[in-house]
Amino acid sequence: MHDAKMNDTPLTARSVIGGTEVSHGGHMLDIVNPATGGPAGTLQEADAAEVAEAVRAARTAFDKTDWPRWSVPRRQALLLAIRDKIVEHADKLAHLECIALGVPLKELKARHMLRAAENFRFFAEYIGQARGDLYDQTPGYRTIVTREPVGVAALIAPWNAPVALASMKLAAALAFGNTCVLKPSEQTPFALHLLVRLLHDAGLPDGVVNLVNGRGDVTGAALAAQDGVDLISFTGGTTTGRTIMAEAGRRLVPCTMELGGKSANIVFASADRDRALDAALASIYSNNGQQCLAGSRIFVERAIADDFISDFVARARSIRIGSPTDDSTELGPLATAAHRDRVLEFARTAPQDGVEILTGGGVPGDLRDDISGGHYIEPIAAFAPGNASVVCQQEIFGPFATFQIFDSYNQVISAANNTEFGLVSYVWSDHLPTVERAVRDLRSGVVWVNTTMTRELRAPFGGFKSSGVGREGGEACERFYTEPKTVTVPSSPITPRRMGLS
């Protein structure tokens, strides 16, 4: 950042308003390192007055500077410079993410930071191809539709993939000329703090992106309710999404909601079994099991079920649990002690519902001294007698897989759709007609066929039902972050109706 007011290592996360780190001495929150249970740093909370100041800075940058009218080549150059900064600082960003989140460093570098860099590159290229519309069907007239930036965007992010997810919102908002106030999760403020600094280092004008940190019911609620915010992009839990959308409705502010999931992973007997097994493990246990698109409900066709489930359980038992900074670690600690306890509680109470815990649900016994205070658990796999079980209905958001066995196509599709969520579905089969039918019948915003998570940035991403409202992705973001403007021009002088002459 051009002024040097930010610490080099932002282990106290504060607001960044108008390009400068500020703090009015708000409430201090301790951030715990999930790998050790020890301190990772602190966060100084932005109260409602500080949030209002951040929104005013974004408002000024939108209303009183030339930022919304920057040319496309200039905007593209900035987005690509941001991309380069992320690549250059990927190790540092991953480290800051890791000390608050606990996802293995290797995974953060390889997936999250690359994805963040890619988000900026993608939108730089996208705006080079964007078009307006022309209608000339009405005789004597041409109507063109252009798209303009909307204004000030409130971007509210979750803790499970802070940089990867918030960078999508930032890249899209900036690509289309908006200004922003970003609110990270209070659990994971550090890497996004550095990212905001890198945006400024890359040449972002002051006030275009502002950062506020703090708890959801304090800082987040103040941001969602703040006059001067023109649109809200939210990723997080379904309950929070409902609260924010009600607030947005009160103020008639458009919003996108990327919410929870309880995704079905359906393995037909016609599947490439070994690939499906690898993918089933990765879909539920990567990112420490904390992902909206986790394949948490695994349905296996009876003919292959016994072997498939027992092989899955054997592999789950062999997953390497350990410090997220160790390159061999496959499953790190859960993000907070409270979240670990919540996940373990699901395992403890599941048998009351007829669910059999096949493996996991304890705290690993051989933890080394250096990580013994961390929030580690053994990955869980359970057999559920039916889809109505609590662990098949509630989003656990941890390394918790449930298995169900099915006998027919109709049975599995009906169970897969029997959930309040509809974010993604996974289908494993080499029988094309079965795949085609399932793709048509599954009620989710995304269906992945014979693959794990594969995000196509050009295509819309988001959920049916309680998994969300609106979409993210190339054109979906263009529609959200721009207002269409319709301009009608006659091709020759018109003769208006003449009034008031008598």
Ligand code: NAD
């Ligand atoms: P959360 O809803 O608790 O918090 C998300 C963000 O909202 C945080 O920044 C939080 O501080 C803020 N917040 C909380 N209460 C608020 C309020 N009243 N007003 C304004 N802001 C408020 O979610 P989380 O625990 O951080 O994230 C986990 C959830 O996110 C899971 O349900 C997961 O499925 C979902 N998620 C969805 C996607 C997706 O793309 N659909 C991606 C990642 C995570």
